[in-house]
Amino acid sequence: MAEQVDAIVIGGGQAGPFLAVRLAQAGMKTVIIERSHMGGTCVNNGCMPTKTMVASARVAHMARRASEYGVSVGGAVSVDMKAVKARKDKIVETSAKGLVDWIEGTENLELVWETARFSGPREITAGDRVFAAPRIFINTGGRPVVPDWPGLAGIPYLTNESIMDLDVLPEHLIIVGGSYIGLEFAQMFARFGSRVTVIEHGDRLIGREDPDVSDTIRQVLEGEGIAIHLNARDIAVSAMEGGGVKLNANAGGMSMTAEGSHLLLAIGRVPNVEALDLPSEVVTNERGYIKVDDQLRTSAEGIWAMGDVTGHGAFTHTSYNDFEVVAGNLLDNDPRRVSDRIDTYALFVDPPLGRVGMSEAEARKSGRRVLAGKMPMTRVGRAKEKGETQGFMKVLVDADSEQFLGAAFLCTEGDEIVHTILDAMAGKVPYTVIKRAMHIHPTVSELIPTMLQELKPLE
Ligand SMILES: Cc1cc2nc3c(=O)[nH]c(=O)nc-3n(C[C@H](O)[C@H](O)[C@H](O)COP(=O)(O)OP(=O)(O)OC[C@H]3O[C@@H](n4cnc5c(N)ncnc54)[C@H](O)[C@@H]3O)c2cc1C
Ligand SMILES: NC(=O)c1ccc[n+]([C@@H]2O[C@H](COP(=O)([O-])OP(=O)(O)OC[C@H]3O[C@@H](n4cnc5c(N)ncnc54)[C@H](O)[C@@H]3O)[C@@H](O)[C@H]2O)c1
Numbered sequence: 368m369a370e371q372v373d374a375i376v377i378g379g380g381q382a383g384p385f386l387a388v389r390l391a392q393a394g395m396k397t398v399i400i401e402r403s404h405m406g407g408t409c410v411n412n413g414c415m416p417t418k419t420m421v422a423s424a425r426v427a428h429m430a431r432r433a434s435e436y437g438v439s440v441g442g443a444v445s446v447d448m449k450a451v452k453a454r455k456d457k458i459v460e461t462s463a464k465g466l467v468d469w470i471e472g473t474e475n476l477e478l479v480w481e482t483a484r485f486s487g488p489r490e491i492t493a494g495d496r497v498f499a500a501p502r503i504f505i506n507t508g509g510r511p512v513v514p515d516w517p518g519l520a521g522i523p524y525l526t527n528e529s530i531m532d533l534d535v536l537p538e539h540l541i542i543v544g545g546s547y548i549g550l551e552f553a554q555m556f557a558r559f560g561s562r563v564t565v566i567e568h569g570d571r572l573i574g575r576e577d578p579d580v581s582d583t584i585r586q587v588l589e590g591e592g593i594a595i596h597l598n599a600r601d602i603a604v605s606a607m608e609g610g611g612v613k614l615n616a617n618a619g620g621m622s623m624t625a626e627g628s629h630l631l632l633a634i635g636r637v638p639n640v641e642a643l644d645l646p647s648e649v650v651t652n653e654r655g656y657i658k659v660d661d662q663l664r665t666s667a668e669g670i671w672a673m674g675d676v677t678g679h680g681a682f683t684h685t686s687y688n689d690f691e692v693v694a695g696n697l698l699d700n701d702p703r704r705v706s707d708r709i710d711t712y713a714l715f716v717d718p719p720l721g722r723v724g725m726s727e728a729e730a731r732k733s734g735r736r737v738l739a740g741k742m743p744m745t746r747v748g749r750a751k752e753k754g755e756t757q758g759f760m761k762v763l764v765d766a767d768s769e770q771f772l773g774a775a776f777l778c779t780e781g782d783e784i785v786h787t788i789l790d791a792m793a794g795k796v797p798y799t800v801i802k803r804a805m806h807i808h809p810t811v812s813e814l815i816p817t818m819l820q821e822l823k824p825l826e
Contacts, residue, residue: 380407383506544633721785724773
């Protein structure tokens with residue numbers, strides 16, 4: 368006999384736990400089912416551990432640059448990977464435990480550690496328990512793509528999950544994929560002291576961004592000694608005698624070989640849907656993502672999906688916003704929509720890239736009359752004072768409505784500064800208001816009004 372409850376949440380990612388607590392607090396008997404680690408990718412092998420390790424890597428980098436600032440650190444800088452991992456593990460474990468404690472301390476809410484699957488249209492089996500509910504919420508996230516390259520099955524390789532267990536410094540880390548995951552790990556491990564090679568299929572790094580962004584990031588990474596191969600095809604891998612991995616490919620029409628101690632796959636992600644045994648009423652697209660409407664309802668009555676498994680967003684803040692959209696509609700009489708949100712994200716290389724709204728390519732394609740402003744960091748006093756003049760700031764404005772269309776801040780503190788434009792866009796504040804605002808001296812943001820005074824039509 369199925370245990371009858373009011374709501375079932377499948378997956379403890381960045382939407383499920385928060386929704387489960389809200390549903391339980393609203394008086395609904397709720398079950399949340401998680402198969403491995405509470406907090407999902409973000410907490411356990413995504414944002415939080417990577418940004419913790421990025422912080423360690425930046426300290427090593429700045430220590431090596433110490434003499435540029437007139438500071439002596441005495442001797443060569445070295446990195447203790449066991450200590451880096453221990454620091455990361457502590458932060459991750461505290462966060463995951465905090466979530467578990469919060470859930471377990473919430474009345475009306477039960478946490479079940481199992482893999483969940485549909486055993487009926489409104490029925491979920493989790494181990495030896497069966498639950499039935501009129502409302503089911505799927506928050507099962509995604510996992511790394513593992514390709515079928517010749518030789519891969521026979522060799523050890525790393526993903527963003529298994530690299531979290533590494534407590535030694537790779538002598539030479541080969542990374543396939545030059546986008547968000549690949550580039551953050553590339554710079555991090557180069558700064559830890561590894562030799563790093565990035566192999567990317569596209570004709571530039573992080574191909575969703577404008578070419579000036581890709582090119583500047585490439586210059587930064589190459590400047591730190593990272594080897595980059597673009598236009599890679601026909602990858603094949605094999606184990607080397609005595610350990611390590613040999614990778615052969617065609618890169619830009621030339622055959623190439625890289626011999627590394629470790630291989631990291633960072634070529635994209637796929638949704639976790641197979642284990643769910645989804646009922647036929649829940650429609651997925653050709654890539655397996657669960658189709659949802661603007662309020663995150665699936666095609667089946669009483670079943671919602673949130674986070675990466677929907678294919679909308681693929682960031683922690685989009686998954687959390689999905690929770691807010693569902694909670695708003697179900698519990699708060701607030702008709703929030705996914706389409707209300709403005710696209711925004713950051714790439715946490717150093718200097719970081721903060722992005723909001725349209726890229727320059729998208730703005731051109733939109734057919735609007737566009738005004739653009741761009742400022743190299745070599746013109747920004749605060750960047751000079753900090754010794755961090757790599758990168759630029761770029762804004763795009765609709766010439767007719769005077770509304771911001773988008774921005775890219777590839778600069779020191781770019782991941783924070785971008786919120787100036789994001790919040791102006793959220794408030795529908797015309798650029799002319801920000802142009803006249805007095806900003807604090809000396810900050811990077813103080814140059815935003817100056818940049819807005821120098822806008823030119825996009826040619
Ligand atoms: C290396 C890396 C770095 C990242 N850095 C950032 C960043 O800096 N900023 C950012 O915004 N985003 C970042 N992301 C993306 C971010 O981690 C994800 O977008 C976010 O975690 C999505 O959360 P989610 O709620 O969809 O699901 P997930 O966090 O993926 O969680 C899904 C959960 O469901 C569980 N589950 C799956 N199937 C079942 C089942 N059948 N039964 C029970 N449980 C199940 C899983 O065990 C998992 O715990 C990063 C991702 C990676 C890989
Ligand atoms: N800072 C952040 O917010 C952050 C950080 C990491 C990850 N993420 C999330 O994780 C998602 C996945 O990131 P990702 O970098 O794995 O995927 P991605 O889809 O962004 O990029 C994959 C890259 O691998 C390349 N590629 C694909 N097949 C290849 C092949 N056979 N050989 C060589 N290159 C190949 C692609 O051209 C692309 O550049 C992102 O979309 C993002 O949402 C976010």
